[in-house]
Amino acid sequence: MKKITLSLFTLLFTSVFFGQTYSTGTLVLNSNNGTNLNYSAKIDVTSALITLTLIGPSTGWLGIGFDNTTMGDSGDVVIFDGTNLTDRTFNGFSAPTLDAQQDWTVTSNTVSGGVRTVVGTRARDTGDANDYVFSASAQSLNIIYARKVADFTISYHGSNSCGSILANVTLGNDNFKIEDFKLYPNxxxxxxxxxxxxxxxxxxxxxxxxxxxxVKNQAISRNDNQINTSELTAGTYILVLRTEYGNATKTLLIN
Structure with missing residues (x-):
């Protein structure tokens, strides 16, 4: 019986842990002077996998670098070259060099109305020293980006075609519903x-x-979650739970 209970607990824990997705949401990317690049990115992170979505002009390469503040940093960068999401490393302000180990897999590559949407995946931790290791939790992430409109030659992108942004990777809303909180006894x-x-x-x-x-206003936490109702008269009450992820409402009956 103990083995069955332990196995069930492990299964439940694993399904919850591995089901969590952290995301930047869609990042609208502008150049350093504020010009719209018509370029956006989205990064989704689970405990095992990174999913990268890039949306931009279909006529040239699209690039994004992780944990970099300038293109002069020696850091991880990914460039879609028209066919592949190529793993590269910055080495100053020259064209990033290809890594010996290529870890990205393109899972979708569509073009509509001159706009390309490319989606690729790689392991969260590839084991390659050249690859940025994403945290499997909420984090802040410095991102740099560039795109070239005219062609797919990996070279200088031109003025007003690059920028940087501080992205916040937060828990994706699809992992839970705030309305799922439980109220007991009721x-x-x-x-x-x-x-x-x-x-x-x-x-x-x-x-x-x-x-x-x-009639009651109380902060709660996972470990301090009891509401004293002994001083309230019998009847029907509306309980509102407010959290950083939104609010939810339930009806509470007091006998």
């Missing part, structure tokens, strides 16, 4: 507990009576 007899969804560590609970008055 009806309440003296107290009720709030079970927060996976990855939400804290929030604020507001309890409203039938007249819309706030």
């Amino acid at each position: 009806p309440s007899k003296g107290f009720t507990n709030i079970e927060l969804p996976v990855n939400i560590e804290s929030g604020v609970v507001k309890l409203y009576d039938a007249l819309g008055r706030v």
Whole structure:
């Protein structure tokens, strides 16, 4: 019985852990002087995999560098050359050199109305010293980017065709719903507990009576989640949970 319980726990833990996706969301990329490049990027991170989406002109190469602040850094860069997402390394301001180990796989490459959308994947940690290792959690990430409109020759991109941005990689909203928080016991007899969804560590609970008055305002956390209702009269209340990921509402009955 213990082995079955342990196996079930391991399975549940693994499915939750490996199901988490962290994302930059869609990053609209502008040049250093603010000119729109008609270029965007999105980076999705799981514990095992990186998914990179680049959207830009279909007539030239598209490039993005991870954990770099300038193109003079000696850091990881990926360039779509018309066919492949090529793994490269900056070596000053000259064209980035190809890595001996190529880790990106193009999974989708479509063109519509002169706009290319290319999607590729690689391991989060490739084991290659030239590749940036993404954290499997929320993080801030310095990104540099450039694109060339005219051709696919990996050379100077031209003025107003590059820039840098500080991206915030946060937990993707598709991993949980704030409405999934649990409220028990309900009806309440003296107290009720709030079970927060996976990855939400804290929030604020507001309890409203039938007249819309706030009768309880309490901060909660995963380890301190009990609401004392013993001083409230019997009836129906609206409980609002406020978190950094949004708000959710449930009805609480008090006997």
